Amino acid sequence: MPPKKMIKLLPNQGKLTEFLRKEKSGSESDINNNKEVNDERDADLEAELNESGDRETEKTRKIRKFQKKWLTMYSWLRLENEDDSDEFMYCNACTDHKKVNGMNKVAKNKNFQHSTLTRHVNLADHKLAILAPCLKENMDQCQKKHTTKYDDAIKSLLTCVNWMVSENLPLSKFKSLIDLLNELSLENIAILKSFCNINYESEFSASELLDSLSKVADTHLNESLSASPMVTVMSDESTDISNTKRLVIYAQLISDDMKPSTHYVNNMECTDATGKGIAVSLLDEFKQRGVPASKIMSMGSDGASAMTGKQNGAAAIMQRQNPHMVNVHCVAHRLALCTSQAASKNSHLQAHQQILTDLFYYFKGSSKRQSKLKEIQNILDDPCLTIKEINSVRWLSYFSALSTVQRTVDSLLTYLAEADGNKDAKAAGLRKKIASESFISITYMMMDAMAPVTILSQFFQTENVDLALVKVKIDLCLSDLEKIKSMGSPHLQAVKEEMDVQTGFFQGHSIKKTNLNLNNLTADFIDALKENIIASILALRPISFLSNEELINFGEEEINTLCKFHGERRTVEWSDEKGNHKNSSEAVISAEKTKEEWNFLKRVVLAEHYPRDCFWKLWNLIVTYHKEQFPNLIVLAQLALTSAVHTAGCERGFSMQNQILTKL
Structure with missing residues (x-):
C-alpha cells in the first residue's frame, strides 16, 4: 500500500483552530510564527515520504524465486x-x-x-x-474418412505384388492369388469387382503395380544417395543364364547418426566388359542419380584385372575423376585366395582336391548312383547328403564338399566297394584313391584347418561388417590355426582313434598304407595359410580404439598414414590416344588439425568410457556430443564406415538374378 497522502499547507494558510483563536489575526508576528510552524511540518512530511519511499524500493528490489x-x-x-x-x-x-x-x-x-x-x-x-x-x-x-475403400483395395494389391516379388514368385501367378483372396471374401479385394470397366487381375496389371513400387524405391534410393556425405561403389560382372554379360551395382552409404547401410542400385547389361567400359557404366549410372564422381570415395571389387588393373582397370579410370578414391579388394575373395594359394604349394593337397572333384562328377551324371548311395546312407545311419562341387567362385564350396565326404566316408567306401565288384571301372579307380591312408588323413586334417577359416569368411560376408571386430576375428582365426599344428584338434584325434595303421583298417574298410608324414604336411599348410592371411588381410586394419597403456603413441602410425593420403592434394596423370592428361583433387581433411584431434579424442574416449566394441556406435556418440571438436576425424570415420570391406552383396545379387532368370 502506498503511504497516505498528507495535505501540504501554503505559507499564507493556517489551521482552523488557529483561525478561531482570540489573538489578533492581523498581527505580523503571528503570521511569522505560523510560517515557521508550517516549514517545520513540511520538513517532517518530506522526511516521512522519503522514508516510506525507501521501504517501498527495498520491497520491489526483493529477488523473486521460482515456485515448485x-x-x-x-x-x-x-x-x-x-x-x-x-x-x-x-x-x-x-x-x-x-x-x-x-x-x-x-x-x-x-x-x-x-x-x-x-x-x-x-x-x-x-x-x-x-x-x-x-x-x-x-x-x-x-x-x-476421405480415404476410400477403393484406395484401400489398391494398397492391398500393391502389398500382394510386393509379397510375390519378395518370395520370388512369377507375376503370372498374380491372377491365381487374387482369385484365392476373393474366395476368402477379403473385403478390400472384393470391392474391385464393383468396377466393371477396370480389371486388376491380369499379369499386366501386376507388372504396372510393380513398376509403381519400383519408382518409389528408386526415388528413396536417390534421396539416400543425396543425403550421404560420401558413397562407396561395389560392383561385379558376371554372365546370366542367357549368356549375357551383366554388371551388378551396390552402394554403401552412411546416415547422419554414423550408421552404414548397403543399397542395391542396378543390375544392367554390360556390353563392354573392359575396365574402361565398366568405369563408364558406373560413372554414368551415379551421374544420372545426382552423385558426382568427387563424392565416390571408395570402390570395392573381386580383384579381377578388369576391376583393379593399374593402368586400364575400372578403379584406375575412376581415380582419374577423383584421385582420393580408394580401391578395395574384397576381403572374402582375399581369404579364399589365401586358402587356395596355401594348398597349391603341396602336391598331396592338390591331388586331394582333384579326388573330391572327380567324386562329384561321378555321382552327378547318374541318378541311379545317387539313389543307391542314399540307400546305403540310410542303412548305415549316415547323413543323407549329396556330394557337393568345389566351385572356384564360391568361397565356402570347398569346406561344404569336404564336410560331405568326411561325414559319409563309410557309405562312400561301401558303395564304391560294391560297384567295384560289379566291374565299374570308374568306381574301382575312385575306391583306390579314397581307400588310402593319405586321403582319409588329409580329409580329417582339412576339416580342422578349414573350420576357423570358414567362420572368418562368414563374418566377412555379413552386411555392414563392424570394423572394430575385424582384428579380433582375425587374431582368433590365427590362434585356432596354430592349435592344429599340435595335432590335438578334434578331427585329427578322431582319425587316430578310428584308423588302425598296423592292420590297415578304417571303420571296417581295408585301406592302403602310404608314406605320408601328416605332421609335416599339417605344419607346412598351416604356416603357409597364416602367412597369407597376415599379408593379405591384416593390411585392412581400421581405426580402432582398443585400450592401450601407451596412450600417447597409440595409433600414431595409422593416423599419419591416413593424413598422408587424405590430408594432401593428390594428382593423377595418364595418357591415351588423345594425349597426356592430369587431374587433381583437394585435400579431404586438414592433416595438422587431424593429429591434434586424434590426441584429444583418445583421452575423451577413455575418460567418458565410451563403448569400443561397435565401431559405428562409438562414432554415433562422438558425433552426438563432440561433433564440433572432431570435424576431421569424423570425415575419416565416415570413410572407414563406408569402406567396401567385402562385395558379398554383389554375389547375393547374382544369386537372386539366377533365381529370377531361369532356364524356363
Whole structure:
C-alpha cells in the first residue's frame, strides 16, 4: 500500500483552530510564527515520504524465486538449469510448436511471477500450441474418412505384388492369388469387382503395380544417395543364364547418426566388359542419380584385372575423376585366395582336391548312383547328403564338399566297394584313391584347418561388417590355426582313434598304407595359410580404439598414414590416344588439425568410457556430443564406415538374378 497522502499547507494558510483563536489575526508576528510552524511540518512530511519511499524500493528490489508448485499447476511449464544462477522457465508447448513469445525456451524468461504465467495462459499463441495435438488428431481422422475403400483395395494389391516379388514368385501367378483372396471374401479385394470397366487381375496389371513400387524405391534410393556425405561403389560382372554379360551395382552409404547401410542400385547389361567400359557404366549410372564422381570415395571389387588393373582397370579410370578414391579388394575373395594359394604349394593337397572333384562328377551324371548311395546312407545311419562341387567362385564350396565326404566316408567306401565288384571301372579307380591312408588323413586334417577359416569368411560376408571386430576375428582365426599344428584338434584325434595303421583298417574298410608324414604336411599348410592371411588381410586394419597403456603413441602410425593420403592434394596423370592428361583433387581433411584431434579424442574416449566394441556406435556418440571438436576425424570415420570391406552383396545379387532368370 502506498503511504497516505498528507495535505501540504501554503505559507499564507493556517489551521482552523488557529483561525478561531482570540489573538489578533492581523498581527505580523503571528503570521511569522505560523510560517515557521508550517516549514517545520513540511520538513517532517518530506522526511516521512522519503522514508516510506525507501521501504517501498527495498520491497520491489526483493529477488523473486521460482515456485515448485507451479510445475504441478501448469503441465506445460518447464524449469531449466535448476538451482543455478542461470535458471529460467519456459513453455514446453510453445517451444515445441515454435511460437515466438516471451515464454519460448530461447527467450529464457526469468520473471518468476505468477502473473507472468496467468498472462501467458491467455495468449492466443499458447492456446494454439496446446490445441495443436488435438487439431492434428482431428486432421488425421478427416484424412482417414476421405480415404476410400477403393484406395484401400489398391494398397492391398500393391502389398500382394510386393509379397510375390519378395518370395520370388512369377507375376503370372498374380491372377491365381487374387482369385484365392476373393474366395476368402477379403473385403478390400472384393470391392474391385464393383468396377466393371477396370480389371486388376491380369499379369499386366501386376507388372504396372510393380513398376509403381519400383519408382518409389528408386526415388528413396536417390534421396539416400543425396543425403550421404560420401558413397562407396561395389560392383561385379558376371554372365546370366542367357549368356549375357551383366554388371551388378551396390552402394554403401552412411546416415547422419554414423550408421552404414548397403543399397542395391542396378543390375544392367554390360556390353563392354573392359575396365574402361565398366568405369563408364558406373560413372554414368551415379551421374544420372545426382552423385558426382568427387563424392565416390571408395570402390570395392573381386580383384579381377578388369576391376583393379593399374593402368586400364575400372578403379584406375575412376581415380582419374577423383584421385582420393580408394580401391578395395574384397576381403572374402582375399581369404579364399589365401586358402587356395596355401594348398597349391603341396602336391598331396592338390591331388586331394582333384579326388573330391572327380567324386562329384561321378555321382552327378547318374541318378541311379545317387539313389543307391542314399540307400546305403540310410542303412548305415549316415547323413543323407549329396556330394557337393568345389566351385572356384564360391568361397565356402570347398569346406561344404569336404564336410560331405568326411561325414559319409563309410557309405562312400561301401558303395564304391560294391560297384567295384560289379566291374565299374570308374568306381574301382575312385575306391583306390579314397581307400588310402593319405586321403582319409588329409580329409580329417582339412576339416580342422578349414573350420576357423570358414567362420572368418562368414563374418566377412555379413552386411555392414563392424570394423572394430575385424582384428579380433582375425587374431582368433590365427590362434585356432596354430592349435592344429599340435595335432590335438578334434578331427585329427578322431582319425587316430578310428584308423588302425598296423592292420590297415578304417571303420571296417581295408585301406592302403602310404608314406605320408601328416605332421609335416599339417605344419607346412598351416604356416603357409597364416602367412597369407597376415599379408593379405591384416593390411585392412581400421581405426580402432582398443585400450592401450601407451596412450600417447597409440595409433600414431595409422593416423599419419591416413593424413598422408587424405590430408594432401593428390594428382593423377595418364595418357591415351588423345594425349597426356592430369587431374587433381583437394585435400579431404586438414592433416595438422587431424593429429591434434586424434590426441584429444583418445583421452575423451577413455575418460567418458565410451563403448569400443561397435565401431559405428562409438562414432554415433562422438558425433552426438563432440561433433564440433572432431570435424576431421569424423570425415575419416565416415570413410572407414563406408569402406567396401567385402562385395558379398554383389554375389547375393547374382544369386537372386539366377533365381529370377531361369532356364524356363
